Amino acid sequence: MKKNRKFSIIRIIITTVVIIAALAGVQSQLNKNKAANQAATDEVAKKNTAVSVRTDTARMKDIDLTYTANGTFIPRQEVIIGAEVGGRVANVYVKEGDFVRPGQTLATIVGHKQNVSVANAEANLNNAKMDLERFENAFATGGVTRQQLDGVRLQFETAKNNLKSAQLAAGDIAIKTSVAGIVNSKKIEPGSYVSAGTAAFDVVNISSLKLKVNVDEKNIAGLKTGQTVDVLVSVMPDKTFSGKITFIAPKADANLNFPVEIEIPNTKNELRAGMYGSAKFGQGTTTHSLVVPRTAFVGSVSDNRVFILEDGKAVEKKVQAGRSFGNDIEVLDGLAAGDPVIISGQINIFDQTPVQAIR
Numbered sequence: 001m002k003k004n005r006k007f008s009i010i011r012i013i014i015t016t017v018v019i020i021a022a023l024a025g026v027q028s029q030l031n032k033n034k035a036a037n038q039a040a041t042d043e044v045a046k047k048n049t050a051v052s053v054r055t056d057t058a059r060m061k062d063i064d065l066t067y068t069a070n071g072t073f074i075p076r077q078e079v080i081i082g083a084e085v086g087g088r089v090a091n092v093y094v095k096e097g098d099f100v101r102p103g104q105t106l107a108t109i110v111g112h113k114q115n116v117s118v119a120n121a122e123a124n125l126n127n128a129k130m131d132l133e134r135f136e137n138a139f140a141t142g143g144v145t146r147q148q149l150d151g152v153r154l155q156f157e158t159a160k161n162n163l164k165s166a167q168l169a170a171g172d173i174a175i176k177t178s179v180a181g182i183v184n185s186k187k188i189e190p191g192s193y194v195s196a197g198t199a200a201f202d203v204v205n206i207s208s209l210k211l212k213v214n215v216d217e218k219n220i221a222g223l224k225t226g227q228t229v230d231v232l233v234s235v236m237p238d239k240t241f242s243g244k245i246t247f248i249a250p251k252a253d254a255n256l257n258f259p260v261e262i263e264i265p266n267t268k269n270e271l272r273a274g275m276y277g278s279a280k281f282g283q284g285t286t287t288h289s290l291v292v293p294r295t296a297f298v299g300s301v302s303d304n305r306v307f308i309l310e311d312g313k314a315v316e317k318k319v320q321a322g323r324s325f326g327n328d329i330e331v332l333d334g335l336a337a338g339d340p341v342i343i344s345g346q347i348n349i350f351d352q353t354p355v356q357a358i359r
Helices: 002-048 112-140 146-171
Strands: 051-057 059-064 067-082 087-092 105-109 174-176 181-186 199-216 228-233 236-248 257-265 276-281 286-293 305-310 313-318 320-325 328-333 340-344 355-357
Touching (some): 051 305, 059 328, 067 174, 067 181, 067 257, 199 276, 228 257, 286 320
Antiparallel strands (some): 051 340, 059 286, 087 105, 105 174, 199 257, 228 236, 228 276, 305 340, 320 328
């Protein structure tokens, strides 16, 4: 009996020891798993503090310096011709589309009043001339004084000037053009009444045309007056016209663009004022420059700020931007070839922000 009891106690002790050992093993494994999980969690948390960004590389590139600027053609000359005197239109001698030459009469105004003024001025001049002859004869015999003779002579000169003025006014009844060109519009008809200064005709000279374009500050330095430029016209894509730069504005506009005018001969009258054209500058020239994508710049290109990836952090760089070549921007200072520049995600980073490059 005592022996059986002793055996039961031993068995209980062994079972207890086994259970305790098993529990200790389980606890040890749990502790190990907890440590591993905590390490993994810490690593994930560490990675999650880095901002995901995309990068590209600053690189040297051969750049075609061809630069295209768009604009519209304007006539070499455009003149609004008006009436010099008021009156009723007697005749109109041209129609829209006619070619006219300098000095050509385009229309006339009824000049009855002007003709009467000329006749009166001629009569006054004849009287003044006869008075002057009589006084000169009288002065020779002592019949009049020098002062009286000078007064009559002054009246004669005044009559001559009045006649010239009347003749000029009579000549103003003819509406004449001062330039050669094509009548673009006719604003009067026979029988209509015009006042002095009323616009009568619009004459345009398209023997040559001017293409007005705007060139930005980074490309204007390579241009000069007299330089030959190829010009393309949208409605004639298979033809190339040659023009010369005749004007470069000395002052930029609010957008830092410089107005430039290019004159193109139009001997065959193929071009028309108002057409859309493109000027190509710098053809056949290239440069080997350091460039980065336009998206590398924080804000606008003019802010001259980019971020590079360095030791897992975003490092802000102040650069000097040069010319624009489509999606590439020339960098004159602040970067070196091979620098990894951040091209997306800049909105979420500052200088020294931890970052992680993604594809």
